[in-house]
Amino acid sequence: MRFRCAQCRALTQVQIPARMTAPIVTACSGCGRRYRFAVDRPRAADDQERYRQAKEFAEANQIDLGSAYSILEGVMTLEDARALRKGLPPLRPAAPPAPAGAPERLSVSPRSDLEEALVQASEAAAREAPDSKSESRTAPTLRTPPGQRPVVVRPALAESEVGYDPGFADAVRDGTLTPRQALERGERRALALRLSQRHRLSMDLALRVADNRLTVHQALQQKASNEAKVPPRPQTSVSHGVWNFMVFSVGAMILVGLGMHIYDVWGEYLAQRGLAALSLPEAAAASRHAGQGPSGGQPAPAVPAPPPPLTVPRTDSTGQLVEVVGPDPRSVLIAFCSTGRQSGRRDPIEIDPTAPPDASARWGLFRNLEQPSMPVRAILIRKDPRTGRWSAGDGRSPIMTEPPPQLAPGARPVPVSATAAGGS
Numbered sequence: 001m002r003f004r005c006a007q008c009r010a011l012t013q014v015q016i017p018a019r020m021t022a023p024i025v026t027a028c029s030g031c032g033r034r035y036r037f038a039v040d041r042p043r044a045a046d047d048q049e050r051y052r053q054a055k056e057f058a059e060a061n062q063i064d065l066g067s068a069y070s071i072l073e074g075v076m077t078l079e080d081a082r083a084l085r086k087g088l089p090p091l092r093p094a095a096p097p098a099p100a101g102a103p104e105r106l107s108v109s110p111r112s113d114l115e116e117a118l119v120q121a122s123e124a125a126a127r128e129a130p131d132s133k134s135e136s137r138t139a140p141t142l143r144t145p146p147g148q149r150p151v152v153v154r155p156a157l158a159e160s161e162v163g164y165d166p167g168f169a170d171a172v173r174d175g176t177l178t179p180r181q182a183l184e185r186g187e188r189r190a191l192a193l194r195l196s197q198r199h200r201l202s203m204d205l206a207l208r209v210a211d212n213r214l215t216v217h218q219a220l221q222q223k224a225s226n227e228a229k230v231p232p233r234p235q236t237s238v239s240h241g242v243w244n245f246m247v248f249s250v251g252a253m254i255l256v257g258l259g260m261h262i263y264d265v266w267g268e269y270l271a272q273r274g275l276a277a278l279s280l281p282e283a284a285a286a287s288r289h290a291g292q293g294p295s296g297g298q299p300a301p302a303v304p305a306p307p308p309p310l311t312v313p314r315t316d317s318t319g320q321l322v323e324v325v326g327p328d329p330r331s332v333l334i335a336f337c338s339t340g341r342q343s344g345r346r347d348p349i350e351i352d353p354t355a356p357p358d359a360s361a362r363w364g365l366f367r368n369l370e371q372p373s374m375p376v377r378a379i380l381i382r383k384d385p386r387t388g389r390w391s392a393g394d395g396r397s398p399i400m401t402e403p404p405p406q407l408a409p410g411a412r413p414v415p416v417s418a419t420a421a422g423g424s
Helices: 047-061 065-072 078-085 113-127 166-174 179-184 188-199 203-210 216-229 240-271 281-288 329-337 418-423
Strands: 002-004 011-013 024-027 034-037 312-315 321-326 346-353 361-368 377-383 390-392
Touching: 002 065, 047 065, 047 078, 065 078, 078 179, 166 179, 166 188, 188 203, 188 216, 203 216, 321 329, 329 346, 329 361, 329 377, 329 390
Parallel strands: none
Antiparallel strands: 002 011, 024 034, 312 321, 321 390, 346 361, 361 377, 377 390
């Protein structure tokens, strides 16, 4: 077990067997005061029984276990233990340590009346012994008054002799911690490390908080004051936010440029679709004047070919075409020339792109076979975005013809032959 000294309040380890034949004398690990533990143990209690009694006594009186052992063994009183818990000095002066030459028969409590009588009887018998020789006479026991005993100066306590962490020795000496508080705080460095991690304190501030020199609130205020005095570090690199913004901006610019390029290429592809399978533009230009002979005579009108399949021409009550719907501009132009009141009098020539180019609009050029001297005319053919089919006219009034516009530089017309369409 561990008992607490009534003089210096240090804890000392002592082994007491359940059955003893002689008293056990143990010196305090702090001040060196010697204590004698009696032979008669109550009910020959073993270590477990003594521990249970000390634990119950400590819980009942709100003291530590070492003080409970000391009170049960008669080393200190309950008032001394409570004063120790409150950090107060001992209530009564402790007896000075015995000199080195004194016998080891030191009792914890004052001697009883029986022991005092036996001692006085032995001293009187020694003085009255009928022995003439002075050298054989027993010398009387000299008792030094308590006030005249020499004070033995002992060295300071070693750090390993106290019950608490030696790191708290300075705090206990300075009065910021009591021995009980130091004992309850456990290991000083482990406590400071937990405070440093929990409150983000420096190790120096955490150690001062562990020593009770500063409160946690004061340590946080001092930390904020120290951080305010330190100038901020110069920013030598670009932050992550700036880099993210730059990468996003460059990526957006690349996507916009790529979209514009795709739009241009796709529009050009739609304007020139199918040109690879058709003849060159010179053949279309020559076909414009193929009907005019050198003598200027009019050729006989050919038999009109049937309109291409999948085309739907619509006429009004007078036979005028008001709308022609087909799968492509070429079929619409051929159906326009071979249907209606002018059936067989118009000759399809070519399909030209609009200026500026539009992927959903084309010009269909044709000539009047009855009047070859008249200029070439054209109709506007548009694509319906809902159905994907091409149509000419609005379905209410006759389809209007217009002079063909000038071709844009680089534009290539698509020749159209009514004979090939009728044969297919």
